[in-house]
Amino acid sequence: MKRAILAALGLATSLAAPVAGEDIKVGLLLPYSGVYAALGNDIEAGFNLAIAQFGSETDATFDIVREDTEVKPPVALGKAKKLILQDKVDVIAGIVSSGVLGAVRDLVHGAQVPLIVANAGNDDATGSDCSPYITRMSFSNGQVNRPMGTWMHEQGIRKVYTLAPDYAAGRQMIDGFVQTFTAAGGEIVGQEFTPFQKTQDFGPYLAQAKASGADAVFVFYAGGEAISFVKQYDSFGLKADLPLYGSGFLTSPLYVNAEGPAAAGVITGLHYVPTIDTAANRSFAEAYTAETGRVPSEYAVQGYDAARALIEATKAGATDRASLADALRQVSFEGPRGQLSIDPATNNVVQPIYVYETVEGAEGMTQTVLAELPAERDPVNGCQMAPVSN
Numbered sequence: 284m285k286r287a288i289l290a291a292l293g294l295a296t297s298l299a300a301p302v303a304g305e306d307i308k309v310g311l312l313l314p315y316s317g318v319y320a321a322l323g324n325d326i327e328a329g330f331n332l333a334i335a336q337f338g339s340e341t342d343a344t345f346d347i348v349r350e351d352t353e354v355k356p357p358v359a360l361g362k363a364k365k366l367i368l369q370d371k372v373d374v375i376a377g378i379v380s381s382g383v384l385g386a387v388r389d390l391v392h393g394a395q396v397p398l399i400v401a402n403a404g405n406d407d408a409t410g411s412d413c414s415p416y417i418t419r420m421s422f423s424n425g426q427v428n429r430p431m432g433t434w435m436h437e438q439g440i441r442k443v444y445t446l447a448p449d450y451a452a453g454r455q456m457i458d459g460f461v462q463t464f465t466a467a468g469g470e471i472v473g474q475e476f477t478p479f480q481k482t483q484d485f486g487p488y489l490a491q492a493k494a495s496g497a498d499a500v501f502v503f504y505a506g507g508e509a510i511s512f513v514k515q516y517d518s519f520g521l522k523a524d525l526p527l528y529g530s531g532f533l534t535s536p537l538y539v540n541a542e543g544p545a546a547a548g549v550i551t552g553l554h555y556v557p558t559i560d561t562a563a564n565r566s567f568a569e570a571y572t573a574e575t576g577r578v579p580s581e582y583a584v585q586g587y588d589a590a591r592a593l594i595e596a597t598k599a600g601a602t603d604r605a606s607l608a609d610a611l612r613q614v615s616f617e618g619p620r621g622q623l624s625i626d627p628a629t630n631n632v633v634q635p636i637y638v639y640e641t642v643e644g645a646e647g648m649t650q651t652v653l654a655e656l657p658a659e660r661d662p663v664n665g666c667q668m669a670p671v672s673n
């Protein structure tokens with residue numbers, strides 16, 4: 284940081300006063316290998332696009348250090364320690380897996396290093412384990428799935444079989460769905476959690492789902508696991524009799540073309556679809572496609588909004604760990620998803636949820652929005668938000 288250099292030279296002024304041209308060191312902690320590698324790349328592309336588009340609005344400059352979590356909590360914890368202790372970053376952004384977020388939570392909280400979560404939905408990080416240093420610009424696992432439980436019951440679905448990978452995100456996503464589906468009067472007729480990053484053959488689980496008497500199947504899978512699952516579900520011939528529903532990560536624009544026609548007719552819910560018809564989304568989608576050749580996914584938007592949040596925080600005068608943590612919780616701006624704000628009770632983003640069907644379009648698989656459900660705010664889930672200590 285420039286302030287540290289100025290301090291060493293005895294030239295630092297008041298710590299509260301922003302220094303023109305502050306250099307903010309950012310640790311980008313993402314999976315660049317493993318089952319979520321493509322998600323990490325999309326988040327980074329969105330992050331870099333926002334810095335290129337909006338970076339000139341702030342006097343700050345951003346020096347980025349990248350580290351690969353490999354989607355392994357112990358590896359990620361080691362990389363986070365390195366970013367904090369060796370690289371001395373001012374802020375960390377990223378984290379895709381809920382397991383990784385659970386592993387680094389105490390470190391960033393104890394070290395008082397602001398963390399902008401750009402994917403991982405771990406409910407506890409903005410619930411019972413919330414921290415003034417953790418601000419989430421993506422979603423929480425409950426937030427994206429609760430609305431689907433109510434909506435599916437309203438469509439006349441009464442019996443559901445659920446499947447998800449066996450780790451924090453899988454369990455919390457299914458919990459969110461089950462809570463509202465059963466509260467509406469629906470019944471869960473079977474539930475399995477598949478070994479995370481190890482399941483290649485979903486056949487035995489699909490056979491159980493078929494025999495369960497369910498009206499529909501609801502799942503969470505993402506990345507490489509989503510591609511395998513959707514293809515196997517289709518080749519098992521289940522789709523016609525047992526419609527497939529899930530979290531929108533199942534049919535993300537990032538890999539829906541790898542799923543191909545197997546994804547047609549799958550209905551999912553999520554906080555972003557690339558077809559949102561607003562000027563802000565159109566301009567983002569055009570710029571993102573021009574830069575990467577890809578349709579933007581939820582992952583790209585989350586990276587983009589994470590960088591926007593950082594830029595907004597520096598525009599508000601934040602320059603060091605404490606002031607960044609404080610300013611990040613107060614950001615509000617219009618992004619591709621619409622007007623975004625952070626719930627001060629939990630530090631989780633508040634946003635509407637879209638229900639969409641994946642359909643075959645002229646240029647590959649695309650999304651038809653079936654419903655826009657009202658902005659979803661998480662319950663505090665035991666969060667007792669403390670102030671940032673200066």
Ligand code: BEZ
Pocket residue numbers: 319379380381382402403404405452505532
């Ligand atoms: C998670 O682990 O929180 C997660 C991973 C991929 C997509 C969505 C959520």
